Amino acid sequence: MQTTTRRQFIRSAALTGTAASVFPTILTEANQSLAKSADPKVRLAFIGVGARGRSHVQQALYRDDVEITAICDPSAEAVSRTNTLIEKAGRKAPVSYGNGDEAFREMLKRDDIDGVVIATPWEWHVPMAVATMQAGKYAGVEVSATVTLKESWDLVDAFEKTGSPCMILENVCYRRDVLAVLNMIRKGMFGEMTYAHCGYQHDLRGIKFNDGKSIAGVGAEFGAKGYSEAHWRTQHSVDRNGDLYPTHGLGPVAHWFDINRGNRFTHLTSTATKSRGLHKYVVDKGGPNHPNAQVNFKLGDVVTTVIQCANGENIVIIHDTNSPRPYSLGFRAQGTNGIWMDDNDMIYLEGVSPSPHSWEPFAQYQERYDHPLWQRHAQTAENAGHGGIDFFVLRAFIESVKTKTPPPIDVYDAAVWSAISPLSEESIAKGSKPVEIPDFTRGKWKTNKPIFGLTDNF
Numbered sequence: 001m002q003t004t005t006r007r008q009f010i011r012s013a014a015l016t017g018t019a020a021s022v023f024p025t026i027l028t029e030a031n032q033s034l035a036k037s038a039d040p041k042v043r044l045a046f047i048g049v050g051a052r053g054r055s056h057v058q059q060a061l062y063r064d065d066v067e068i069t070a071i072c073d074p075s076a077e078a079v080s081r082t083n084t085l086i087e088k089a090g091r092k093a094p095v096s097y098g099n100g101d102e103a104f105r106e107m108l109k110r111d112d113i114d115g116v117v118i119a120t121p122w123e124w125h126v127p128m129a130v131a132t133m134q135a136g137k138y139a140g141v142e143v144s145a146t147v148t149l150k151e152s153w154d155l156v157d158a159f160e161k162t163g164s165p166c167m168i169l170e171n172v173c174y175r176r177d178v179l180a181v182l183n184m185i186r187k188g189m190f191g192e193m194t195y196a197h198c199g200y201q202h203d204l205r206g207i208k209f210n211d212g213k214s215i216a217g218v219g220a221e222f223g224a225k226g227y228s229e230a231h232w233r234t235q236h237s238v239d240r241n242g243d244l245y246p247t248h249g250l251g252p253v254a255h256w257f258d259i260n261r262g263n264r265f266t267h268l269t270s271t272a273t274k275s276r277g278l279h280k281y282v283v284d285k286g287g288p289n290h291p292n293a294q295v296n297f298k299l300g301d302v303v304t305t306v307i308q309c310a311n312g313e314n315i316v317i318i319h320d321t322n323s324p325r326p327y328s329l330g331f332r333a334q335g336t337n338g339i340w341m342d343d344n345d346m347i348y349l350e351g352v353s354p355s356p357h358s359w360e361p362f363a364q365y366q367e368r369y370d371h372p373l374w375q376r377h378a379q380t381a382e383n384a385g386h387g388g389i390d391f392f393v394l395r396a397f398i399e400s401v402k403t404k405t406p407p408p409i410d411v412y413d414a415a416v417w418s419a420i421s422p423l424s425e426e427s428i429a430k431g432s433k434p435v436e437i438p439d440f441t442r443g444k445w446k447t448n449k450p451i452f453g454l455t456d457n458f
């Protein structure tokens with residue numbers, strides 16, 4: 001009886017506070033400098049205007065405060081499709097750069113660019129982000145930001161030398177449910193956090209292979225004969241065995257656990273299954289005599305990584321892109337008081353949920369703890385990709401460029417989240433041995449305070 005009364009009380013308290021009272025409005029440096037900002041227009045350039053780059057361009061075109069001054073891509077088709085978008089929006093044509101892979105360096109000499117959105121193949125991210133920072137401009141770099149450990153250090157060093165910020169454009173950090181969970185974690189509703197599960201569980205076979213003309217799920221080509229990501233991404237599955245795409249899962253979890261801001265990743269272990277899915281797909285699509293049926297794909301079908309954090313939490317990340325399966329990032333947040341799971345969207349909070357040992361739907365918590373960003377901008381975000389999160393991530397980058405303030409997801413996040421890829425490769429190569437995760441903040445994690453999701457703008 002006593003338990004029931006307590007449960008009812010806590011449940012009613014948990015479900016009656018408004019989200020506005022949950023999130024105090026923190027008057028940020030960003031807000032203050034926005035007030036001072038003389039020129040409200042942000043001048044953006046884009047390096048890489050393939051599938052992802054064009055979706056960022058489209059988002060930018062919805063905003064009156066953005067001018068697209070230059071674009072750079074060696075693909076004439078990509079440039080032409082981007083210019084069509086810009087023309088349709090009634091905007092001035094940007095200057096195009098496309099003369100080879102290094103044309104971005106010429107573009108970066110322009111003095112009418114404040115920020116640069118980089119959406120190129122992974123191996124180009126760091127050279128482009130470093131050159132952008134060296135040119136004194138804000139860099140917004142797609143995921144994953146880096147491929148090697150050295151590249152993660154290069155990114156951090158470039159920022160520390162130039163003072164030009166670099167934001168990893170991790171859109172999943174803005175997913176509505178993971179932001180509501182972040183809100184609940186910060187209110188202590190899960191108790192002390194102990195564990196998270198996440199991953200990139202996405203059947204990419206139809207992206208890794210195509211017929212060289214479109215991403216319509218037809219064909220077994222990749223590399224020189226592949227279109228869009230099949231042109232470059234698939235080669236990583238040939239050459240590497242590790243978690244090749246950790247940041248969609250890890251970004252939100254890093255915010256839940258205050259990584260780089262009071263906590264940090266210390267070490268990891270990784271294990272990979274055998275590699276079967278990509279070979280089978282090539283044979284199914286192209287027959288056993290297709291030349292790609294001879295390719296030896298190094299990437300295991302499912303790669304499992306376990307990260308240990310300084311404050312004692314564990315994070316399991318799954319990379320699962322080679323098998324038939326419905327999409328799921330497989331989030332799970334767990335603490336001493338309860339647990340939320342993305343799959344089936346269920347929650348259980350001890351003393352709050354109506355029945356012990358029983359799940360309840362997350363929907364009413366989602367509504368109650370909806371993040372103020374979503375409350376304010378849900379309608380505007382409606383037309384943006386990936387359920388609206390693409391709107392928020394680009395907005396955060398633009399607001400940070402506009403207000404000349406640090407982005408909410410910074411170069412240290414970019415460095416350590418992305419470094420999980422090479423470190424997982426190292427662990428697998430050593431028979432799943434533990435591998436140290438460097439402290440890219442060089443000790444600043446001990447005093448840095450959380451900023452993500454705590455300001456009006458970001």
Ligand SMILES: NC(=O)c1ccc[n+]([C@@H]2O[C@H](COP(=O)([O-])OP(=O)(O)OC[C@H]3O[C@@H](n4cnc5c(N)ncnc54)[C@H](O)[C@@H]3O)[C@@H](O)[C@H]2O)c1
Binds near residue numbers: 231
């Ligand atoms: N956050 C997300 O949800 C999300 C979704 C899709 C892709 N991405 C990321 O976006 C990036 C791009 O992916 P995509 O799907 O657009 O691939 P894509 O192959 O469709 O486009 C890449 C573009 O980069 C161009 N490019 C290649 N080398 C270049 C160079 N040296 N200079 C300028 N341009 C160059 C290519 O010509 C192409 O147009 C990748 O990092 C990918 O992981 C993120």
